[in-house]
Amino acid sequence: GQQLNQSPQSMFIQEGEDVSMNCTSSSIFNTWLWYKQDPGEGPVLLIALYKAGELTSNGRLTAQFGITRKDSFLNISASIPSDVGIYFCAGQNRSAGKSTFGDGTTLTVKP
Amino acid sequence: DARVTQTPRHKVTEMGQEVTMRCQPILGHNTVFWYRQTMMQGLELLAYFRNRAPLDDSGMPKDRFSAEMPDATLATLKIQPSEPRDSAVYFCASGSPGPYEQYFGPGTRLTVT
Numbered sequence: 001g002q003q004l005n006q007s008p009q010s011m012f013i014q015e016g017e018d019v020s021m022n023c024t025s026s027s028i029f030n031t032w033l034w035y036k037q038d039p040g041e042g043p044v045l046l047i048a049l050y051k052a053g054e055l056t057s058n059g060r061l062t063a064q065f066g067i068t069r070k071d072s073f074l075n076i077s078a079s080i081p082s083d084v085g086i087y088f089c090a091g092q093n094r095s096a097g098k099s100t101f102g103d104g105t106t107l108t109v110k111p
Numbered sequence: 112d113a114r115v116t117q118t119p120r121h122k123v124t125e126m127g128q129e130v131t132m133r134c135q136p137i138l139g140h141n142t143v144f145w146y147r148q149t150m151m152q153g154l155e156l157l158a159y160f161r162n163r164a165p166l167d168d169s170g171m172p173k174d175r176f177s178a179e180m181p182d183a184t185l186a187t188l189k190i191q192p193s194e195p196r197d198s199a200v201y202f203c204a205s206g207s208p209g210p211y212e213q214y215f216g217p218g219t220r221l222t223v224t
Contacts, residue, residue, distance in 0.1 A: 031211055042115075042202050042215030043154075088154065092211055097142060097161060099213060101154040 006089050006102030014110050019076040021087060021105045029091030032065050032072035033099060037086040046087075047074070079109050113137045115205050115216035123222045129191040132219045135184055136205030143186045144204040144213060145171075145178055154202070160186065193223045 006023045013019060023032070031050055035043035047058050049065035049072060056063055062075045072089055086106050090099040116135045124130055136143050144159040158168035163180040171178065175194070180186045190197055200220050204213040 033212060035215075040217075042204070042218050045212050045214065048212050090213075094211055097211070098144065098156060098159055098167065099211075101156075103153040 004089060004091055004100055004102040006105055008105055009103070010106040010108070012108045012110065013079055015079060015081060017079055019079055019083070019107060020073065021089075022071060022073045023089035023091070023102045024071045025091055025100075026070070028069040028093075029100075030069065030094055031092040032063070033090040033092065034061075034063050034072070034074050035088040035090065037088065037104070039085070043086075043088055076107075079107075081109050081111055083107060084109050115203055115214055117201075117203050117216035117219050119219060120217060121220045121222075123224065124193055125224055126194055127192040128223075129189065130193050130197075130221060130223075132188045132201055132203075132221070134186040134188075134203030134205075134216055136186065136203070137207075137214055138184070140205035140207045140214070141183075142206040142208070142213075143180060144206070145186070145188050146202040146204065146215075147199045148202060148218070149199045157188070157201075190221075193221075195223045197221060198223050 033048050034046045037043040047063040052069050054065040060077045064073045086104040088104045089102040092099040118133045142161045145157040147155045157171040158178040160180050177189045200218045202215050202218045204215045206213045
Protein backbone atom coordinates (compact mmCIF):
# COMPACT_ATOMS: atom_id res chain seq x y z
CA GLY A 1 0.00 0.00 0.00
CA GLN A 2 0.90 3.65 -0.08
CA GLN A 3 3.44 4.79 2.50
CA LEU A 4 4.16 8.27 3.77
CA ASN A 5 7.49 9.28 5.23
CA GLN A 6 7.09 12.29 7.49
CA SER A 7 10.13 14.11 8.84
CA PRO A 8 11.47 15.10 11.18
CA GLN A 9 9.97 12.81 13.78
CA SER A 10 10.40 15.49 16.46
CA MET A 11 11.63 19.05 16.77
CA PHE A 12 12.72 21.12 19.75
CA ILE A 13 12.87 24.81 18.93
CA GLN A 14 13.02 28.20 20.62
CA GLU A 15 10.00 30.49 20.58
CA GLY A 16 10.22 32.81 17.59
CA GLU A 17 12.02 30.35 15.32
CA ASP A 18 10.62 29.14 12.04
CA VAL A 19 9.75 25.46 11.55
CA SER A 20 9.77 23.26 8.47
CA MET A 21 8.50 19.72 8.11
CA ASN A 22 7.72 17.56 5.13
CA CYS A 23 6.12 14.41 3.86
CA THR A 24 7.19 12.26 0.97
CA SER A 25 5.40 9.39 -0.69
CA SER A 26 6.38 6.55 -2.95
CA SER A 27 3.27 7.21 -5.02
CA ILE A 28 1.18 10.11 -6.23
CA PHE A 29 -1.60 11.78 -4.29
CA ASN A 30 -4.04 14.34 -5.64
CA THR A 31 -4.84 15.88 -2.26
CA TRP A 32 -2.53 16.71 0.63
CA LEU A 33 -3.81 17.62 4.08
CA TRP A 34 -2.04 18.89 7.19
CA TYR A 35 -3.47 18.35 10.68
CA LYS A 36 -2.42 19.37 14.20
CA GLN A 37 -3.18 17.32 17.28
CA ASP A 38 -3.12 18.87 20.73
CA PRO A 39 -2.65 16.59 23.76
CA GLY A 40 -5.87 14.74 24.61
CA GLU A 41 -7.67 15.92 21.49
CA GLY A 42 -8.33 14.72 17.98
CA PRO A 43 -6.39 16.03 14.98
CA VAL A 44 -7.64 19.34 13.61
CA LEU A 45 -7.38 20.21 9.92
CA LEU A 46 -4.98 23.10 9.29
CA ILE A 47 -4.55 23.29 5.54
CA ALA A 48 -5.82 21.38 2.51
CA LEU A 49 -4.03 21.36 -0.86
CA TYR A 50 -5.68 20.21 -4.09
CA LYS A 51 -3.34 21.10 -6.95
CA ALA A 52 0.29 20.30 -7.69
CA GLY A 53 2.41 23.37 -7.01
CA GLU A 54 -0.27 24.98 -4.85
CA LEU A 55 0.98 27.18 -2.01
CA THR A 56 -1.57 27.95 0.71
CA SER A 57 -1.29 29.98 3.90
CA ASN A 58 -3.29 29.96 7.11
CA GLY A 59 -1.95 32.67 9.40
CA ARG A 60 1.64 31.79 10.26
CA LEU A 61 1.32 28.43 8.52
CA THR A 62 2.21 27.87 4.89
CA ALA A 63 1.93 24.55 3.08
CA GLN A 64 2.90 23.51 -0.41
CA PHE A 65 1.79 20.68 -2.67
CA GLY A 66 4.91 19.39 -4.40
CA ILE A 67 5.13 19.52 -8.19
CA THR A 68 5.75 15.77 -8.42
CA ARG A 69 2.57 15.18 -6.32
CA LYS A 70 4.66 12.89 -4.13
CA ASP A 71 5.50 15.40 -1.43
CA SER A 72 4.25 18.27 0.65
CA PHE A 73 5.80 20.78 3.02
CA LEU A 74 4.54 22.70 6.04
CA ASN A 75 6.23 25.79 7.40
CA ILE A 76 5.41 27.63 10.62
CA SER A 77 6.84 31.10 10.99
CA ALA A 78 7.69 32.81 14.28
CA SER A 79 6.67 29.87 16.47
CA ILE A 80 4.83 30.45 19.74
CA PRO A 81 4.27 28.09 22.71
CA SER A 82 0.75 27.15 21.56
CA ASP A 83 2.22 25.66 18.37
CA VAL A 84 3.24 22.67 20.50
CA GLY A 85 1.64 19.44 19.37
CA ILE A 86 1.85 16.68 16.80
CA TYR A 87 1.57 17.63 13.14
CA PHE A 88 0.32 15.02 10.69
CA CYS A 89 0.40 15.04 6.95
CA ALA A 90 -2.13 13.00 5.01
CA GLY A 91 -2.28 12.13 1.35
CA GLN A 92 -5.45 11.20 -0.43
CA ASN A 93 -6.57 10.00 -3.82
CA ARG A 94 -10.12 11.12 -4.33
CA SER A 95 -11.12 7.88 -5.99
CA ALA A 96 -10.06 5.98 -2.90
CA GLY A 97 -11.90 8.26 -0.50
CA LYS A 98 -9.57 7.57 2.38
CA SER A 99 -6.38 9.26 3.57
CA THR A 100 -2.97 7.81 4.30
CA PHE A 101 -1.41 9.48 7.33
CA GLY A 102 2.23 10.10 8.14
CA ASP A 103 3.56 9.14 11.55
CA GLY A 104 3.58 12.74 12.74
CA THR A 105 6.10 15.39 13.74
CA THR A 106 6.11 16.25 17.44
CA LEU A 107 6.89 19.92 17.96
CA THR A 108 8.14 21.34 21.24
CA VAL A 109 8.56 25.10 21.58
CA LYS A 110 10.66 26.45 24.41
CA PRO A 111 9.63 29.89 25.68
CA ASP B 112 -20.19 25.04 15.45
CA ALA B 113 -20.53 21.57 13.90
CA ARG B 114 -18.36 18.90 15.52
CA VAL B 115 -17.95 15.17 15.58
CA THR B 116 -18.93 13.82 18.99
CA GLN B 117 -17.73 10.58 20.55
CA THR B 118 -18.83 8.73 23.64
CA PRO B 119 -17.52 7.71 26.05
CA ARG B 120 -14.41 9.87 26.28
CA HIS B 121 -12.74 7.38 28.59
CA LYS B 122 -13.38 3.69 29.18
CA VAL B 123 -11.61 1.31 31.53
CA THR B 124 -12.65 -2.31 31.30
CA GLU B 125 -11.41 -5.76 32.12
CA MET B 126 -10.11 -8.19 29.57
CA GLY B 127 -12.90 -10.20 27.99
CA GLN B 128 -15.57 -7.54 28.37
CA GLU B 129 -17.47 -6.03 25.47
CA VAL B 130 -16.73 -2.42 24.60
CA THR B 131 -18.94 -0.20 22.44
CA MET B 132 -17.81 3.20 21.23
CA ARG B 133 -20.20 5.64 19.59
CA CYS B 134 -19.74 8.47 17.15
CA GLN B 135 -22.08 11.14 15.86
CA PRO B 136 -20.73 12.53 12.58
CA ILE B 137 -21.22 16.10 11.48
CA LEU B 138 -24.70 16.56 10.02
CA GLY B 139 -24.57 16.23 6.25
CA HIS B 140 -21.30 14.34 6.15
CA ASN B 141 -21.60 11.05 4.31
CA THR B 142 -18.27 9.40 5.10
CA VAL B 143 -17.26 8.12 8.53
CA PHE B 144 -13.85 6.78 9.50
CA TRP B 145 -12.64 4.88 12.56
CA TYR B 146 -8.97 5.21 13.53
CA ARG B 147 -6.90 3.77 16.34
CA GLN B 148 -3.95 5.70 17.72
CA THR B 149 -1.16 4.22 19.80
CA MET B 150 2.34 5.44 20.51
CA MET B 151 3.79 2.65 18.43
CA GLN B 152 1.46 2.65 15.41
CA GLY B 153 0.43 6.25 14.95
CA LEU B 154 -2.97 6.76 13.30
CA GLU B 155 -4.22 3.44 11.99
CA LEU B 156 -7.35 3.28 9.82
CA LEU B 157 -9.68 0.54 11.03
CA ALA B 158 -12.74 1.03 8.83
CA TYR B 159 -14.71 3.55 6.87
CA PHE B 160 -18.20 4.03 5.57
CA ARG B 161 -19.78 6.03 2.79
CA ASN B 162 -23.51 6.62 2.83
CA ARG B 163 -23.66 4.14 5.74
CA ALA B 164 -22.20 1.31 3.66
CA PRO B 165 -18.86 -0.18 4.75
CA LEU B 166 -16.24 0.48 2.08
CA ASP B 167 -13.09 -0.79 3.71
CA ASP B 168 -12.58 -2.59 6.99
CA SER B 169 -9.33 -4.29 6.09
CA GLY B 170 -7.54 -2.60 8.98
CA MET B 171 -9.81 -4.13 11.57
CA PRO B 172 -9.25 -7.46 13.34
CA LYS B 173 -12.42 -9.21 12.15
CA ASP B 174 -12.57 -11.80 14.90
CA ARG B 175 -13.24 -9.29 17.66
CA PHE B 176 -13.99 -5.89 16.08
CA SER B 177 -17.15 -4.81 14.32
CA ALA B 178 -18.24 -1.44 12.96
CA GLU B 179 -21.73 -0.40 11.95
CA MET B 180 -23.79 2.63 11.03
CA PRO B 181 -27.35 1.98 12.21
CA ASP B 182 -28.35 5.37 10.80
CA ALA B 183 -26.77 8.48 9.32
CA THR B 184 -26.30 10.08 12.73
CA LEU B 185 -24.65 7.18 14.54
CA ALA B 186 -21.59 5.02 13.96
CA THR B 187 -20.49 2.33 16.40
CA LEU B 188 -17.29 0.40 16.94
CA LYS B 189 -17.55 -2.70 19.05
CA ILE B 190 -14.84 -4.91 20.53
CA GLN B 191 -15.86 -8.32 21.85
CA PRO B 192 -13.99 -9.72 23.71
CA SER B 193 -11.56 -6.93 24.55
CA GLU B 194 -7.88 -7.59 25.17
CA PRO B 195 -5.13 -5.51 26.81
CA ARG B 196 -3.52 -4.91 23.40
CA ASP B 197 -6.68 -3.04 22.36
CA SER B 198 -5.76 -0.23 24.76
CA ALA B 199 -5.48 2.89 22.62
CA VAL B 200 -7.31 6.06 21.67
CA TYR B 201 -10.03 5.45 19.09
CA PHE B 202 -10.99 8.35 16.85
CA CYS B 203 -13.97 8.81 14.65
CA ALA B 204 -13.80 11.26 11.76
CA SER B 205 -16.41 12.37 9.26
CA GLY B 206 -16.16 13.99 5.86
CA SER B 207 -18.32 15.30 3.08
CA PRO B 208 -17.98 14.48 -0.60
CA GLY B 209 -16.05 17.08 -2.55
CA PRO B 210 -13.49 18.58 -0.18
CA TYR B 211 -12.39 15.10 1.05
CA GLU B 212 -11.29 16.67 4.30
CA GLN B 213 -11.81 14.71 7.50
CA TYR B 214 -12.98 16.18 10.77
CA PHE B 215 -12.01 14.27 13.87
CA GLY B 216 -13.86 13.74 17.11
CA PRO B 217 -12.14 14.07 20.50
CA GLY B 218 -11.51 10.32 20.75
CA THR B 219 -12.31 7.54 23.20
CA ARG B 220 -9.38 6.53 25.40
CA LEU B 221 -9.75 2.80 26.04
CA THR B 222 -7.82 0.96 28.72
CA VAL B 223 -8.22 -2.80 28.96
CA THR B 224 -6.75 -4.34 32.10
